[in-house]
Amino acid sequence: MSRGAAARGREAALVIAMLGGLAVPAAGQGFEPFSMAGLNWYRGNTHSHTALSDGDSSPEVVARWYRDHGYQFLVLSDHNVFTDPKGLAWLMDSTFLLIPGEELTSQFGNKPVHVNGLNIPHVIEPRRDSTLVGTIQRNVDAVREVAGVPHINHPNYGWAMDTAVLARIERDRLIEIFNGHPLVHNHGGGDSPGMEAVWDWLLSRGRRIYGIAVDDAHHFHGEFAPDRSNPGRGWVVVLAPRLEAGAIMEALEAGSFYASTGVAVDSIQVEPSRVTLRVRQRGSFKYTTQFTGQDGEVLATVGGVEPSYQLRGHERYVRAKVTDSGGAVAWLQPWFVER
Ligand SMILES: [Zn+2]
Numbered sequence: 274m275s276r277g278a279a280a281r282g283r284e285a286a287l288v289i290a291m292l293g294g295l296a297v298p299a300a301g302q303g304f305e306p307f308s309m310a311g312l313n314w315y316r317g318n319t320h321s322h323t324a325l326s327d328g329d330s331s332p333e334v335v336a337r338w339y340r341d342h343g344y345q346f347l348v349l350s351d352h353n354v355f356t357d358p359k360g361l362a363w364l365m366d367s368t369f370l371l372i373p374g375e376e377l378t379s380q381f382g383n384k385p386v387h388v389n390g391l392n393i394p395h396v397i398e399p400r401r402d403s404t405l406v407g408t409i410q411r412n413v414d415a416v417r418e419v420a421g422v423p424h425i426n427h428p429n430y431g432w433a434m435d436t437a438v439l440a441r442i443e444r445d446r447l448i449e450i451f452n453g454h455p456l457v458h459n460h461g462g463g464d465s466p467g468m469e470a471v472w473d474w475l476l477s478r479g480r481r482i483y484g485i486a487v488d489d490a491h492h493f494h495g496e497f498a499p500d501r502s503n504p505g506r507g508w509v510v511v512l513a514p515r516l517e518a519g520a521i522m523e524a525l526e527a528g529s530f531y532a533s534t535g536v537a538v539d540s541i542q543v544e545p546s547r548v549t550l551r552v553r554q555r556g557s558f559k560y561t562t563q564f565t566g567q568d569g570e571v572l573a574t575v576g577g578v579e580p581s582y583q584l585r586g587h588e589r590y591v592r593a594k595v596t597d598s599g600g601a602v603a604w605l606q607p608w609f610v611e612r
């Protein structure tokens with residue numbers, strides 16, 4: 274070590290000592306700026322099926338279910354079928370929007386490869402490739418080629434996509450961390466991680482990827498039961514300037530939303546070194562928020578409806594998961610730390 278380097282080392286040690294061990298973010302460090310100004314919340318589901326593929330109801334019945342249950346937008350995403358919302362224009366108004374979509378349904382060997390295409394202009398032929406990574410990538414790219422927005426569906430379904438595979442996929446910003454279908458293994462098991470751990474794994478390797486919750490609903494008739502694929506289980510709430518497909522897509526790809534299975538968040542306040550949420554109180558429910566960072570480390574656990582996290586200085590990203598006393602969850606998108 275040169276004398277100059279040694280001196281700088283002593284200076285750095287002195288600064289740390291003067292701060293009394295408190296890791297204060299240096300100037301220029303802090304959360305990337307975020308503001309809710311001029312934005313509204315819009316609740317939607319980006320994954321649903323109709324009788325045009327393997328759902329049990331007509332597109333009209335499916336769209337009506339969402340419109341009547343407090344959603345502002347819906348993507349009809351049938352398997353390799355383009356369910357054109359133009360035929361349902363009369364169901365749409367300033368408070369409810371249908372966005373065209375498709376679930377590009379392919380496979381590699383016995384592994385299902387399902388990629389949603391949101392806001393696409395026409396049907397896209399699903400693609401195959403000589404590798405699993407290539408198959409996923411080619412379907413993601415097929416959606417991008419028509420200026421649609423891709424999302425990778427239920428990676429643990431058929432135990433098809435592990436972290437090593439997902440880490441190699443490019444040009445995708447959205448991944449299902451919760452899917453309401455009963456057979457998709459959101460929580461992982463045995464030697465396979467759950468989707469939240471997979472998400473942290475990807476984020477910790479520098480990926481900007483956002484976690485979505487979806488219904489993947491098929492069953493609108495008959496009994497609503499845990500072993501059936503019913504609607505109303507997982508959704509996103511998007512912060513966008515207006516209820517229009519392009520604006521919703523832009524917000525999703527920018528991570529301007531949260532995913533939910535029942536917890537609502539009214540506001541997100543991001544200051545350079547602090548993030549504060551306001552959770553909507555429902556009945557007598559109690560709320561616990563877990564702030565998580567690099568490698569899934571739990572940074573803090575906070576009770577109440579106004580949880581807050583103060584940046585300590587070593588974080589690369591922080592995300593929040595709010596759980597209510599009934600088990601419902603809201604997953605906030607990660608806030609990245611500028612360096
Ligand atoms: Zn699927």
Ligand SMILES: [Zn+2]
Nearest residue numbers: 320322376489
């Ligand atoms: Zn599906």
